[in-house]
Amino acid sequence: MSDRCRSIDPDTETLTPRLRLPVAFATLVMALALAACQGAATTPAATSATPPAPEASAAPSAGGSSASPEARKLKVFGAFATAIEEPWDGVIHAALQAEKDAGRIDYQFTDSIGYSGDMERVLREVAEKDQPDVIFGDAFGNEEAVRRVAAEYPAIAFVFGSGGGPADPNFSVFDNWIHEPAYLAGVLAGGLTKSNVIGAVGGYPVPEVNRIVNAFTKGAQDVNPKVDVKVTFISSWFDPAAAKEAALAQVGAGADILFAERFGVIEAAVEKNVLAIGNMSDQKNLAPKNVVTSVTWNMDPTVKYVLDQVLAGAYTAQDLKDFSMVAKGGAALSEINKDVVGGVPQDLIDKVMAREAEIKAGTFRVDINEAQPAGSTVKGG
Amino acid sequence: MTFLVDLLAATLRNATPLVYGTVGETYAERSGVLNLGIEGTMYAGAFFGFAAAYASGSLLVGLGAALAVGLLAGALMGLLTVTLGANQHVSGIGLTIGLVGLSEFVNRLLFRGGELQRIEPFPLVEPPAFLGPLAPIFSQYALTYLAFLVLVPLAWWILRGTSFGLELRAVGENPEAADAAGISVARTRYLALMFGGALMGLGGAVFTLASLGSFTLDIIAGRGWVCIALVIFGRWRIGRGVIGALLFSAVYSLQLRLRILPGWGDVPFELLLALPYLVVILALAISGRNVAYPGAYLKPYRRT
Numbered sequence: 001m002s003d004r005c006r007s008i009d010p011d012t013e014t015l016t017p018r019l020r021l022p023v024a025f026a027t028l029v030m031a032l033a034l035a036a037c038q039g040a041a042t043t044p045a046a047t048s049a050t051p052p053a054p055e056a057s058a059a060p061s062a063g064g065s066s067a068s069p070e071a072r073k074l075k076v077f078g079a080f081a082t083a084i085e086e087p088w089d090g091v092i093h094a095a096l097q098a099e100k101d102a103g104r105i106d107y108q109f110t111d112s113i114g115y116s117g118d119m120e121r122v123l124r125e126v127a128e129k130d131q132p133d134v135i136f137g138d139a140f141g142n143e144e145a146v147r148r149v150a151a152e153y154p155a156i157a158f159v160f161g162s163g164g165g166p167a168d169p170n171f172s173v174f175d176n177w178i179h180e181p182a183y184l185a186g187v188l189a190g191g192l193t194k195s196n197v198i199g200a201v202g203g204y205p206v207p208e209v210n211r212i213v214n215a216f217t218k219g220a221q222d223v224n225p226k227v228d229v230k231v232t233f234i235s236s237w238f239d240p241a242a243a244k245e246a247a248l249a250q251v252g253a254g255a256d257i258l259f260a261e262r263f264g265v266i267e268a269a270v271e272k273n274v275l276a277i278g279n280m281s282d283q284k285n286l287a288p289k290n291v292v293t294s295v296t297w298n299m300d301p302t303v304k305y306v307l308d309q310v311l312a313g314a315y316t317a318q319d320l321k322d323f324s325m326v327a328k329g330g331a332a333l334s335e336i337n338k339d340v341v342g343g344v345p346q347d348l349i350d351k352v353m354a355r356e357a358e359i360k361a362g363t364f365r366v367d368i369n370e371a372q373p374a375g376s377t378v379k380g381g
Numbered sequence: 382m383t384f385l386v387d388l389l390a391a392t393l394r395n396a397t398p399l400v401y402g403t404v405g406e407t408y409a410e411r412s413g414v415l416n417l418g419i420e421g422t423m424y425a426g427a428f429f430g431f432a433a434a435y436a437s438g439s440l441l442v443g444l445g446a447a448l449a450v451g452l453l454a455g456a457l458m459g460l461l462t463v464t465l466g467a468n469q470h471v472s473g474i475g476l477t478i479g480l481v482g483l484s485e486f487v488n489r490l491l492f493r494g495g496e497l498q499r500i501e502p503f504p505l506v507e508p509p510a511f512l513g514p515l516a517p518i519f520s521q522y523a524l525t526y527l528a529f530l531v532l533v534p535l536a537w538w539i540l541r542g543t544s545f546g547l548e549l550r551a552v553g554e555n556p557e558a559a560d561a562a563g564i565s566v567a568r569t570r571y572l573a574l575m576f577g578g579a580l581m582g583l584g585g586a587v588f589t590l591a592s593l594g595s596f597t598l599d600i601i602a603g604r605g606w607v608c609i610a611l612v613i614f615g616r617w618r619i620g621r622g623v624i625g626a627l628l629f630s631a632v633y634s635l636q637l638r639l640r641i642l643p644g645w646g647d648v649p650f651e652l653l654l655a656l657p658y659l660v661v662i663l664a665l666a667i668s669g670r671n672v673a674y675p676g677a678y679l680k681p682y683r684r685t
Contacts, residue, residue, distance in 0.1 A: 083485070084494040085598050093494065111494075199641075230641035235654055238599040241588050245395060249637040252387035263497065267593050271505070286499050286595075374646030 074307055076100075077126050078109030079137035081119065086237060087263070087280040088176065089138055092161065095299035096136060105307065113142075120145035127153045133310055134159060136303070139173075147171060157315050159306050163207060166317040174302050174320040176208060176280075179215035180359050181295040181326065181333040182259075183366040184352050185277045186219020188293060188336065189257045190227050191348040192275060193220075198229045199250030200259035200373075203237045207370040209261060212279070212295070214369040216259050217377060223351070230255060231373045240264030248272065257292075266291060275340055282334040289341055294334040301330045326359050382514065384638065389518045391634035392627060394592075397525045398423070399626040401584030402608035403615065404536045405577035407622055409455070410612055411540065412573035413553040413677035414462050417473025419581050420605030421480030422454040426582030428484035431589035431596040432491060435500055443590050444583070451582020454480060455575035463570045466681035477605070485598060502594035522591040524583070529623075532580070537619040549573050554676040566682045581605070614665050616672055625661065632657040 078096055080089040093109060100107035108130070113119050119142040126132060127149065138161035139146040150158035150171040162173040189198050198220055202209045217229040230253060232246040243264030250258065251268060257275040260266050266283060269276035269290045276287065278294030302323040309315040324330035333356065338344050358364035402419055409416040416422075426447035434443025454476065461472035492498060506526060508519035540546040551559040552569045560566050589596050607629065615622025636653040639645055645653075 083598050085488070085492075090494065228643075232637065232640060233650055235651065236599075236602060238597060239602040240593050240595070240597050240600065242602065244592060245391065245634070246637050248391065249387075249634070250641060252384070252391075252638065253641055263595070263597050264593060267502075267595075281496070283497075286497065375640040375650065376643045376646065378643040 072311070073103075074105045074134060074310060075130065075132040076105045076107045076307075077130060077132040077135045078107065078111075079113060079119065079122055079126070079135055080109065080111040081113050081115060081138055081141055082237065083112045084109070088161070088237075091176070091280060091297050092136055092138065092299050095303045098300065099303060099307065115141040117145070120149055123149040127156055132156060134306060136306075137161070139164075157306065157310055159302075159320070166319050168317045170315075171317050172306070172320055174299075174324055176297040176331070177321055177324045178279075178295050178297045178331040179211045179368055180366045181331050182212040182215040183219040184333045184356055184359075185259065185293060185295050186216040186221075187223050187355055188219075188333075188344075188348065188352050189216070189259065189275075189277060190220030190222070190224035191351065192292070192342075192344065193224065193227060193257050195254045195256045196224065196226045196228060197250075197254035198227055198257050198259070199247055199253075199255035199265075200229060200231045200261065201243050201246045201250070201265045202231065202233050202261040204235060205233050205372040209233075210370045210372055211368050212261065213259070213373050214371065215366050216295075217373060218367065218369070221377070227377075229373075229377045231375055231377075234262065237262070240267070244268045273341055275342070278334070284334065284337055288337065288339065291337060292340045292344060293336045296332050296334050297324060298330050298332065299324070301328045326356070327362070386515060386517050388631070388634055388638060390520065391637075392631040393518070393521055393525055393529070395630035395634055396623075396626045397522070397528050398584040398587040398604060399608055399611060399630065400528045400533065400623055401580045401587065402605055403611045403622040403626050404532060404619060405451075405580030405584065406608050406612045407615070407617055407619055408536070408540070408549070408573045408577040408580075409458075410678065411553045411617055411675055412549050412570045413556065413675055413680065413682070414458070414570055414574060415469045415473060415609075415679055416455070416458055416574060416577060417470060417609070418454055418458050418476030418480065418578075419473075419608055420601055420603070421477030422451050422578050422581040423585035423601045423605045424477075425450045425454060425480040425484050426585030427589045427600050428488060428585075428596050430582070430586035431500070432487065434590060435498060438500075440500075440503055440590055444586060447582040447586035447590070448579045449582075451578040451580065451585075452575045453578070454582070455578025456571065458578065459567075459571040459574045462681060463567050463574075466683060469679050469681075488596065488598070497595055497597065499595040500590075502589075503591040522587070524587050524591050533619060533623055540619060545569075545572075550675075552677070552682075556677050556680075556682040560682070560684065570682075581608075584608075610661060610665075613672065614661055617675060625664075628664065629657050629661050632660045 076096060078093060082089050084090050084093040096107050099105045110122050113122055134157040136159050140161060143164060146160055147167060154170050157170055159172045161175055164173060166172050200213050200216060202213055213231055220227045220229055230250050234242040234246055236242060240263040243262040244267050247258050247265040247268035251272045251274055258265050258269050259277045261279045266276045266286050270287045275292050276290050278291050280297055282294045282296055284291045302320050305323055322328055326332060336344055336349050355364060402423060406416060406419050429450040430443040430447030433446030434440050458472060458476055461467045462469050503522050505520050506523055508516045512519060548564045548569050551564060552566050556566045585601060588600050611622050611625040614625040636656045640650050640653050
């Protein structure tokens with residue numbers, strides 16, 4: 001190799017004393033930057049993780065017998081792996097924030113904790129120092145760490161979004177079970193499409209996303225057997241530009257209605273003047289002429305139930321799935337927007353509403369299918 | 382036919398932010414400074430461009446803010462690597478982390494983690510009717526036209542045909558000789574970093590002000606790093622870098638379209654998603670073995 005290659009490697013040069021200060025300065029900048037990344041972290045950055053003593057954490061008992069007649073203000077902590085701007089954790093945060101704004105709880109949170117070991121540290125610090133009554137959060141990607149900490153602090157109620165089951169005595173799980181409104185959205189999309197091609201853009205093919213997309217597809221196919229649902233995963237939770245491109249590719253392939261599991265898809269619908277269905281929260285405001293409805297998840301019923309149980313001293317570890325479903329108001333199809341381009345026929349709305357009533361009454365059950373959907377529901381090639 | 386037209390339109394659209402970033406990075410590197418702050422500079426351009434447009438109600442104000450933030454980021458990189466002579470890798474990565482953190486922090490302060498806010502972005506330029514079935518290819522954002530018809534020729538001409546371009550290249554190849562010839566190495570590198578930074582800021586703003594009309598976290602998603610690779614792919618030439626951006630975008634757009642065709646269900650989509658990166662690596666391996674780096678690449682200059 002020639003000296004040309006040698007000259008590009010700075011690591012082979014020893015640092016001259018003159019360079020040391022600037023390098024130290026650059027490192028300082030980096031350290032400050034890292035600190036800034038912690039954003040709204042509410043926990044002090046202690047470096048030593050104190051070994052927890054289970055018996056020491058018995059202080060204010062969550063399920064204690066001291067439940068006074070007038071409701072005391074519960075101390076609640078939120079521990080989120082992603083930023084609260086991410087829709088999934090955003091839904092949990094919004095429900096807790098609403099309780100705080102109503103003056104019913106003391107609420108603090110740490111977000112953007114990530115998936116590289118900080119979750120356990122944050123939870124231990126909070127459990128030791130703040131000793132909240134309840135910790136809400138999402139355990140996806142941090143499942144083992146969260147369960148380990150929960151087992152060591154049995155006096156604190158741990159309520160986490162999780163793909164696993166509950167663990168006695170204090171670890172409850174929830175998840176976004178919005179496959180029912182997704183099915184209803186599919187019925188609507190299947191009835192609205194004129195090209196018989198529907199697009200759906202998702203993040204990763206994980207069970208939580210697969211069951212929503214599959215229910216949506218099932219709904220569309222139940223009312224329109226000719227329909228082809230094209231599904232694209234962008235392999236990111238947060239890349240609206242990629243989601244938009246994926247949606248534009250689906251429009252290019254004939255799709256005239258798009259299911260926006262991720263941000264970015266609605267922008268494609270606006271640009272191409274086709275219809276879109278929002279996800280997680282009612283996204284009609286983003287594009288009032290294009291968003292026909294949204295598949296929404298609402299954590300209020302879950303949060304309310306858990307807080308009531310803790311206040312009553314009756315909290316137990318359980319699967320809170322039902323509280324994120326249509327029957328208990330945890331999942332819903334938002335109001336159908338008749339002002340979209342092309343309009344929505346009333347008989348189709350009636351059909352969707354009838355199905356929704358059946359789901360609520362328990363006479364119609366939407367199957368849960370968590371298999372990875374293919375790129376196109378049309379087989380062969 | 383419509384498939385091809387759609388693909389070409391997507392290629393130009395997807396290449397746009399990469400062209401801004403790649404041209405900007407080429408300027409920095411030709412002056413002898415590897416600017417790994419590109420990812421953060423694009424991020425800050427995307428965020429502050431959106432925030433300014435949201436607050437003022439004017440997209441042009443947003444564009445100006447993105448430009449200004451990029452300029453400042455370039456100047457900060459200059460302070461670290463030119464004035465202080467710090468390690469370029471550390472400075473660049475530090476700058477990226479710092480700018481991403483700053484953008485997310487201000488985003489939290491302004492919007493408090495609430496509902497996604499959207500502004501009406503730049504519209505598509507309507508192509509003339511005589512183009513017939515080819516018209517969709519030219520239905521692009523003004524920023525795309527600006528990139529390909531104004532920026533690329535201009536940036537190429539400045540680097541090739543002006544005395545400033547000659548000075549910039551001289552400083553990047555042999556700063557001692559340039560200094561002896563009366564060229565201010567520091568001033569030239571600062572200018573290159575600030576001009577390049579401004580372009581990176583604009584590249585980021587393409588997402589928030591044209592493509593999406595909203596800011597979400599992680600909006601750049603590694604495209605700044607793609608630009609770093611494209612500069613090397615282009616052997617520090619504007620034209621080759623742009624060809625690289627087009628090649629990457631073409632394969633990227635193609636795989637999005639192949640995945641949803643009937644019968645492609647058996648191909649793991651992750652493989653198709655990796656295709657644009659694999660193609661660029663392959664092209665680099667074939668064509669880039671005898672790459673001539675700028676002579677003063679990564680070296681801080683001190684008069685001795």
